[in-house]
Amino acid sequence: MPRRFGKQRAELRHMESSTRDVGDPPDLEAQSPKPPTPAHKASGDSTSNDLTLRPAKRTRTAKAYQPKTRGRQWTPGQEPGIDPHNPSPAQIALKAICEITVVEFSQSDMKMIYLDNSTLEEYLAKPRDESVICRWINVNGISWDVISAIGKAKRLHRLAIEDMINRKNRTKADWYTDHTYIVLPLQKLVHTHLPTNECSDSENETAPGVEVKPKKRGMMYNVRKMLGYGKHKKSREAPFGESNSDGPRDPVKRYDTGGSGTSELSGRIRTLQQYHGGPNKERTEFMEKYSALANKSLAVAVEQVSIFLSSDNTVVSFFEQSADDVETPIVSRLSSPETVLRRSSDASMIVQAIIDAIIDLAIPVATAYQDAVDELELNVLTEPSIGNTRPLYILTSEVSQFRSNIYPIINLVNALRDHKSEPTAPKHDSDGITAKLGASDVRISILTRTYLADVEDHCTLIVENVDQMRRAADNMIDLIFNTIGAYQNESMKQLTLVTILFLPMSFLTGYFGMNFVYFDGVHNNSDVFFWEIAIPLVCVVVIWLMRDPVQRWMHKTKQRRGIKMSRKARIAKEKST
Numbered sequence: 001m002p003r004r005f006g007k008q009r010a011e012l013r014h015m016e017s018s019t020r021d022v023g024d025p026p027d028l029e030a031q032s033p034k035p036p037t038p039a040h041k042a043s044g045d046s047t048s049n050d051l052t053l054r055p056a057k058r059t060r061t062a063k064a065y066q067p068k069t070r071g072r073q074w075t076p077g078q079e080p081g082i083d084p085h086n087p088s089p090a091q092i093a094l095k096a097i098c099e100i101t102v103v104e105f106s107q108s109d110m111k112m113i114y115l116d117n118s119t120l121e122e123y124l125a126k127p128r129d130e131s132v133i134c135r136w137i138n139v140n141g142i143s144w145d146v147i148s149a150i151g152k153a154k155r156l157h158r159l160a161i162e163d164m165i166n167r168k169n170r171t172k173a174d175w176y177t178d179h180t181y182i183v184l185p186l187q188k189l190v191h192t193h194l195p196t197n198e199c200s201d202s203e204n205e206t207a208p209g210v211e212v213k214p215k216k217r218g219m220m221y222n223v224r225k226m227l228g229y230g231k232h233k234k235s236r237e238a239p240f241g242e243s244n245s246d247g248p249r250d251p252v253k254r255y256d257t258g259g260s261g262t263s264e265l266s267g268r269i270r271t272l273q274q275y276h277g278g279p280n281k282e283r284t285e286f287m288e289k290y291s292a293l294a295n296k297s298l299a300v301a302v303e304q305v306s307i308f309l310s311s312d313n314t315v316v317s318f319f320e321q322s323a324d325d326v327e328t329p330i331v332s333r334l335s336s337p338e339t340v341l342r343r344s345s346d347a348s349m350i351v352q353a354i355i356d357a358i359i360d361l362a363i364p365v366a367t368a369y370q371d372a373v374d375e376l377e378l379n380v381l382t383e384p385s386i387g388n389t390r391p392l393y394i395l396t397s398e399v400s401q402f403r404s405n406i407y408p409i410i411n412l413v414n415a416l417r418d419h420k421s422e423p424t425a426p427k428h429d430s431d432g433i434t435a436k437l438g439a440s441d442v443r444i445s446i447l448t449r450t451y452l453a454d455v456e457d458h459c460t461l462i463v464e465n466v467d468q469m470r471r472a473a474d475n476m477i478d479l480i481f482n483t484i485g486a487y488q489n490e491s492m493k494q495l496t497l498v499t500i501l502f503l504p505m506s507f508l509t510g511y512f513g514m515n516f517v518y519f520d521g522v523h524n525n526s527d528v529f530f531w532e533i534a535i536p537l538v539c540v541v542v543i544w545l546m547r548d549p550v551q552r553w554m555h556k557t558k559q560r561r562g563i564k565m566s567r568k569a570r571i572a573k574e575k576s577t
Helices: 002-018 039-044 046-052 120-125 144-154 158-165 219-227 272-276 281-289 323-334 340-344 347-382 386-418 446-512 528-545 547-576
Strands: 099-105 110-115 134-140 172-175 179-192 298-310 314-319
Touching (some): 120 144, 134 144, 134 347, 144 158, 144 314, 158 179, 158 298, 272 298, 298 386, 314 323, 314 347, 323 340, 347 386, 386 446, 446 528, 528 547
Antiparallel strands (some): 099 110, 099 134, 179 298, 298 314
16 A cells, blocks of 8 residues: 555656646755666656656756856866867868977987968978977967867877966866976067157157147146046056057057067967956956056066976977067077087977976066065155055055965976876877876976076065065055055144134133123233133143143153263263273
8 A cells, every 4th residue: 555655656756747837936955866766767668757857957956057158168077178180160270370480409409490370280200300309399379280289299189278278277287197287378568659749750750850739728728638538548548458459359469579679479468467367357457457566657568388398308388479489599598509508408408498487587577576665655754645655555465466476386396396206107199097196207307406496586685675675565555545644643633722822712701792781800800811811721621631641741851961971971982981
């Protein structure tokens, strides 16, 4: 009987779920997963099979909101990593004109090869010359065809490829069996282009020796210009990454990185606020417009650098746009046979040189922020006002973001210095499934560890300098509010003194101004009688109310006089001896 009633209840429950109206509100309560039905039960009982199988479409499960934070193709629970042999349409659409430089060198010879997107795959298919001890492949630009070709040739791990395409990662070093993936941010100081109203056009140029008198402008013109109205509104300097024209925004046209400027890259320079900012673009534009470096036509550009150190003494580096800033000094060192970098012919030394160059590019950024802090400090010390708090807050925000990019590099350098290679066998496939977990054939030489200590010192100096700037900015904000509070207290003190001074006279004025029928003090005396009473009363009241400040002043005066006399006696005794 119980078994029959249980079966009937299950059938009724099944009929109720199948006849549910589509317009009924969904049940937000999560359903518990059911285990799959064994094969022998599924074939024997059709009713139990219907009860255990889930419907084709769930209508009672609340869907999770997925913000676009990691890319349009990312979904929770998907397979991690990117297979270079099986890319998605979004990855294939990642195209850019890349400038590829290959440096092959040994202790006796060095040669450079310049490639592009179309010639890279053919070059990688050729066997490596036996005379080449070390090879450095430097890629300027992020394009899927280049990533796929190098990933297939060097058997790069799929997780490393995914991190390289994602343009914002934490600074780290991932160790795989035959290569290491290193990622860190590059920060450099860039010049912003002048606004259109400061550029000299040919029609505005005058002949030499001709004096041009400025046009007289009225007061309303200056007011309209200050408020941003009229024909001069379009000539105002736009925020970083924003164009004054009606066309699309192109931050690349707003910056001059100081390099060669000949590369045509599809990527865009990201400022410090854009790199760390969220989806709120209005906040980013506001912070860039009022940046501490904006008044000097300067900005901080940030990009991600990916480095692969292979066990066959090969280095592959990917830059978004700033490869020339790092490549030029390193190639200059490799051109001389007497340098340590050339004589060592060590791939790990190339990695050290790249990281060292990235840190050197960050030093001018710290210097620019130090100059901005010094200027704000002068303004605060000479004329402290509440208006100085906003630039100080923006400066503190930028300096904190700059520090957050530099400080993790110290941990990265320590990870490279502490790494010990572990030979692995057998060799792994591109996914690293058959490899020994945590083992790596990549070797960091003793010479590289020695020079990495110098890189760590540079990072530490920058971090300490940035921490000092942050403390100075916080102290200046405290000084502003303390100074304003002291000024207000001084004003209240002066008002209190005036009130104390006139309080007795106000009492006497009210007393003598009362409407009596006959007042002998008023009718039989002149106005001198009022002052004869007021002056002694004011003196008594002031002395009574100011007795504590007067006592403190007398005590301090006595102490200072004693200290001064003691100092004079000590100096006279020293001179006599």
